[in-house]
Amino acid sequence: MAQLEQVASPGSEWWRTAVIYQIYPRSFADASGDGIGDLPGITARLDDLKSLGVDAIWLSPFMTSPQKDAGYDVADYRDVDPLFGTLADFDAMLDAAHARGIRVIVDLVPNHSSDQHAWFQQALKAAPGSPERARYVFRDGRGENGELPPNNWESVFGGGMWERVTEADGTPGQWYLHIFDASQPDFDWTNEEVREEFRSILRFWLDRGVDGFRVDVAHGMVKEAGLPDYAPVADADSMGGGEENVPYWGQDEVHDIYRDWHKVMAEYDGDRALCGEAWLPTLKKTALWVRPDEMHQTFNFPYLMTEWDAAALRAVIRDSLDAFGEVGAPSTWVLSNHDVIRHASRLALTADSPQGDGIGPKSKGKPDPAIGLSRGRAATTVMLSLPGSAYVYQGEELGLPEAMEIPDEFRQDPTWFRTNGERYGRDGCRVPLPWTASGTAFGFNDTGASWLPQPAEWAGFARDAEEQDPASTLNLYKALLAERRARALGSGSLVWDDVDAAAVAFHRGDLHVVANLGAEPIELGEGVTFVIQSEPFAGTALPPNTAAWFTRA
Numbered sequence: 001m002a003q004l005e006q007v008a009s010p011g012s013e014w015w016r017t018a019v020i021y022q023i024y025p026r027s028f029a030d031a032s033g034d035g036i037g038d039l040p041g042i043t044a045r046l047d048d049l050k051s052l053g054v055d056a057i058w059l060s061p062f063m064t065s066p067q068k069d070a071g072y073d074v075a076d077y078r079d080v081d082p083l084f085g086t087l088a089d090f091d092a093m094l095d096a097a098h099a100r101g102i103r104v105i106v107d108l109v110p111n112h113s114s115d116q117h118a119w120f121q122q123a124l125k126a127a128p129g130s131p132e133r134a135r136y137v138f139r140d141g142r143g144e145n146g147e148l149p150p151n152n153w154e155s156v157f158g159g160g161m162w163e164r165v166t167e168a169d170g171t172p173g174q175w176y177l178h179i180f181d182a183s184q185p186d187f188d189w190t191n192e193e194v195r196e197e198f199r200s201i202l203r204f205w206l207d208r209g210v211d212g213f214r215v216d217v218a219h220g221m222v223k224e225a226g227l228p229d230y231a232p233v234a235d236a237d238s239m240g241g242g243e244e245n246v247p248y249w250g251q252d253e254v255h256d257i258y259r260d261w262h263k264v265m266a267e268y269d270g271d272r273a274l275c276g277e278a279w280l281p282t283l284k285k286t287a288l289w290v291r292p293d294e295m296h297q298t299f300n301f302p303y304l305m306t307e308w309d310a311a312a313l314r315a316v317i318r319d320s321l322d323a324f325g326e327v328g329a330p331s332t333w334v335l336s337n338h339d340v341i342r343h344a345s346r347l348a349l350t351a352d353s354p355q356g357d358g359i360g361p362k363s364k365g366k367p368d369p370a371i372g373l374s375r376g377r378a379a380t381t382v383m384l385s386l387p388g389s390a391y392v393y394q395g396e397e398l399g400l401p402e403a404m405e406i407p408d409e410f411r412q413d414p415t416w417f418r419t420n421g422e423r424y425g426r427d428g429c430r431v432p433l434p435w436t437a438s439g440t441a442f443g444f445n446d447t448g449a450s451w452l453p454q455p456a457e458w459a460g461f462a463r464d465a466e467e468q469d470p471a472s473t474l475n476l477y478k479a480l481l482a483e484r485r486a487r488a489l490g491s492g493s494l495v496w497d498d499v500d501a502a503a504v505a506f507h508r509g510d511l512h513v514v515a516n517l518g519a520e521p522i523e524l525g526e527g528v529t530f531v532i533q534s535e536p537f538a539g540t541a542l543p544p545n546t547a548a549w550f551t552r553a
Contacts, residue, residue, distance in 0.1 A: 007493040008387030009330050015212070015273040015296055015389060016330040017479060017490025018055040020105065022339045022393045025062050025072060025084055026451060027432040032439075035449030037432065039085035043093040045435075046100055050464065052397060053473075053481030056103035058214050058275075060338055062090070066116050068183040069414055070430070072216060073114035077201045094209055103211035105275065109258075110198055111217040112184040120185050125167060128174050132407035135194055136185050137177035137223065149175055152229045153248065153290065156180050156238045156356065161248075177227075179220060179248060181414045189221045189257060202264050210306075211272055212265075212323040218258075218276030218298065219290060219506060222251040238356025238415075239339075241279035241301050251281055258294040273297060275332075279355075283316075283323035295387060300324075300332045305355070308347045310373055310502050310517040317386065319506070321494065323390070331388035335379055336396045339417035342429050344376030345369075345402035356415060358424035359404050366404060373399050374535055374545040377476055378515050381534040381547035382504060384480040385513045387492055392477070395433050398461045399473030403429040410453050427452055437462040471536055479532050483549065499524075503542075515547035527553030 009016065013034045029041030039062060043188050049057060060072035060398040062084040071081065080087050112121060119135050127131035128140070136379045140165065149162035156179055164184045167173035177186045187194045202213070215467040218241070224247035232243055240249040258274065276298040280286045289298040306316045324331040335343040340355055351365020359366060376399060383390055406427055415427030435443030437459045441450050459465070466472035486488065489508055499505035502518025511531065516522045521541040528540050541549055 004318075004496045005493050006318065006496075007324050007325070007388075008321070008491050009328050010491075011275070011328075011330075013271040013273075013296070014055065014103065014482065015271065015275075017387075017389060017486070017488075019053070019384070019390045019392060019490075020056045020058050020101070021049055021052070021054040022060065022337060022391060024060045024394055024430060027430050027444075028394055029433070029435070030445035030449070032485065033445045033449060034083075034449035035441075035445070035447070035451045036083050037444070039089040043089075043096050043446075044104065046093075047094055049102060050100045051478070053478060053485065054102065054392065056105055056211065057097060058105040058391070059107060060394065061107045061109060061216075064518040066114055066183070068114070069181055070412070072109055073111050073112075073116075073181070073184045075114040075116040076118075077108075078204050078269070091208065091275040096511045098209070104209075105212040105214050105273070106205055106210050107216060108198075108201070108205075108213045109353050110189075111220040112178065112180060112186045115183045115185055123176075123185075125168060127168075131193075134191055135188060137173060137188050138174045139177070139227070141175050146172070146174075150177075151227050152231060153177075153227075154231070155182075155418065157414045158423065158445060163218075177223075178430065179217070181418070186223075187221070189254075195257070195260065199260070199264055201241065202261060203267075205273060206265070206268050211270065212274060212296070214275045214277065215295070216277055218295070219250045219254065219278035219280055220248060221254040223248045224251060235354055236351065237279065237305075237354050239279035241355065242306065243280055244281050250278070250285065255291075255294060257286065258289065260294050262295070275299070283319050287323040287327050287329065290324065291327045292329075297330065297332050297468060299334050299337075299391070301334075304334050304336075304343075308379075308517055310504055310515075313382070313504050313515075313517065314496075317494075318496075321387070331386070333383045333386050333388060333393060334391040335376075336389070336393040336429065337428055338393065338430055340429065342376075342396065342400055343394075344396065344399050345404070347373045347375040347379060348372035356423070356425070358413070358415070358426055358428055359402060360424035360428070361405055363404070363424070363488045367401075369401055371545060372401060373473070377473060378517075378545055378547035380477065381480060381532065381549070382513060382515045384484050385489055385508060385511070385549060387490060387494055387508075389490065393429075397462060397477040398434070398466055398473050400433075400458070400461055403431040403455050404428055406453060412452065431455070431458075434458040434462040435464065437465040476532070483531060504547075510551050512550050512552060513547070514542055514550075516542045516544050519544050524548075524550070525552075529553070 028037040064076035122132040139150040140500035162175040273296040320331040348367030348371040393471035415425030432444040440448030466474035497505040505514040524540045534547040
C-alpha cells in the first residue's frame with residue numbers, strides 16, 4: 001500500500017470539491033415559533049453557516065405536502081408548504097445565501113408524490129386504464145376477484161407495497177404501488193407525461209436560481225418489467241443498498257431519465273449539479289449514476305456504512321477513488337444524514353442496526369457516548385482530508401448523538417407506525433438543533449415549541465457553548481474546513497502510507513493524515529508538527545479513536 005498514489009478526478013466545477021451542508025428544514029431553526037423550522041429561520045442562520053466554512057447548502061423538502069413523511073410526500077412541486085413559509089421566503093433565502101457565497105441545492109422527490117397531489121386525486125376518480133391512472137403504477141389484483149395484491153413486495157416502511165382503491169361506483173378496485181407509505185403512490189416513469197412534468201419542475205426551480213438538486217431515491221423510479229415477486233433477506237437495509245437484482249431498485253432504464261435531466265441542467269450556466277441518493281451494493285454500480293452524461297454526484301453510501309475498522313476504511317476509500325475516477329466523477333464522502341443513525345453514535349454501536357431501523361430505548365448494543373463522539377470526530381477528520389466533495393449533516397458539527405430516548409407518544413416516523421413499534425425509524429437523527437445552552441427549545445425558537453422533544457443533555461452541545469470552547473466539536477469542524485480550503489484538499493492526489501495495521505494513513509503533499517482505529521496508541525515518530533488533532537493529546541503517540549493532521553520535519 002505504501003506510495004500508492006490516487007488522483008482525484010480533474011475538473012474546475014464547484015461541485016467537484018465542495019463541502020455541502022444538509023439542512024433538514026423542520027429541525028434547523030424556527031422563526032415563526034410554531035415548533036417547526038422554516039425558511040426564514042434558515043435565512044437568519046446563514047451567517048453561522050458562513051462562519052462554519054461550507055460551500056453550499058442542501059435543503060430537504062420544503063414543498064407543499066401533507067407531511068405524512070416529513071415533506072417527502074409532495075403535493076405541489078412548484079410551491080412552498082405554509083409550514084416553511086412562502087415562495088417569497090425561499091427567494092429571499094436564496095438571495096441571502098448567494099450574497100454570502102453559499103450555493104443552494106434543493107431536494108427533489110421524483111419516485112412518488114403525495115396521495116393529495118392533484119394527479120393522484122384525478123387518478124382515483126378516473127377509470128382503470130385511463131390516462132390519469134397511467135401516471136402512476138396501478139394494477140389489477142390477483143385472486144378470483146382481484147382481492148390479492150399484484151405481487152408480494154414489502155414497503156420500505158413495513159407492510160405491503162400495494163394499496164387497493166375503491167372505485168367511483170363503490171366497488172373494490174385496482175391496486176397502486178407505493179415503495180414507501182401508502183400516502184406516497186409511485187409515479188410510472190415509462191409514461192412520457194411524467195417525464196415532461198419533471199422537466200418542467202426542474203426548470204421552475206432552475207429559473208429561480210437554484211444551483212442544483214439532490215434527487216431522492218435516485219435508484220428507484222423504474223421497476224422491472226412484469227413486477228416479479230421478490231422478498232429481501234430478513235436483515236436487509238431498508239433502501240436495498242446491500243442487495244443485488246432487486247426489481248424495484250437500480251434498474252438500467254433509470255439512467256435514461258438522468259441523461260435527459262443532464263441536458264436540462266446544461267441549458268443553464270453556473271455548473272448546476274445533480275446529486276443522486278442511490279443505495280447500491282457496490283461502488284462500481286454507484287459510479288454508473290455519475291457517468292459524464294448523467295448525474296454529477298451521487299452519495300457514497302458504502303463509505304457511510306463502513307464500520308469502525310481500519311482495513312475496511314482503507315479499502316472503501318481506495319475503491320471509491322478508483323470507481324468514481326474511472327467515470328471522471330469526484331468521489332463524495334458522507335457520514336450522516338436524515339435517514340441514518342448519527343455517526344457520533346453509529347460508529348460505537350455494539351449490535352447490528354440495519355439502515356432505517358433506528359435505535360431507541362429497547363435497542364440492543366447502544367453506544368458508549370464518549371467512544372461514539374471520539375470516533376465521530378476522528379472519522380470526520382479523515383473525511384474532510386479526502387479529495388472530492390464532502391457532505392455534512394446539520395448538527396454533526398456540534399457532535400450531536402442520536403436521540404435514543406424519545407418517548408413512544410412523540411414518535412412520528414411512518415416506519416414506527418407501519419411496524420407497530422418494532423422499528424424505531426429515523427426520528428432520532430431529526431430532533432431540532434440546540435443553538436443556545438439556555439432559553440426555550442435551546443434557541444431553536446423563542447416559544448419552547450418543538451415537533452420532536454430535545455434531550456435535556458443537548459444544552460451541552462449548544463452552538464453558543466461550543467463556540468467558547470477551543471476543544472469543541474464545532475471548533476474542530478471550523479479548523480478542518482478552513483485548513484481544507486487553504487490547502488485545496490478537495491482536489492489533488494492522495495498517497496497511502498504504511499504506519500500500523502490499525503491505522504488509516506496517507507499524505508496530501510506535506511500534510512500527513514493518520515487515524516487510529518485500534519485499541520493501542522500508535523507512535524508517529526520524530527519531527528511531527530500537529531496541524532489538527534481530533535482530540536487534544538500530548539506527545540507523538542496517537543491515542544485510540546483519534547485522528548490527526550500533521551507535517552513532518
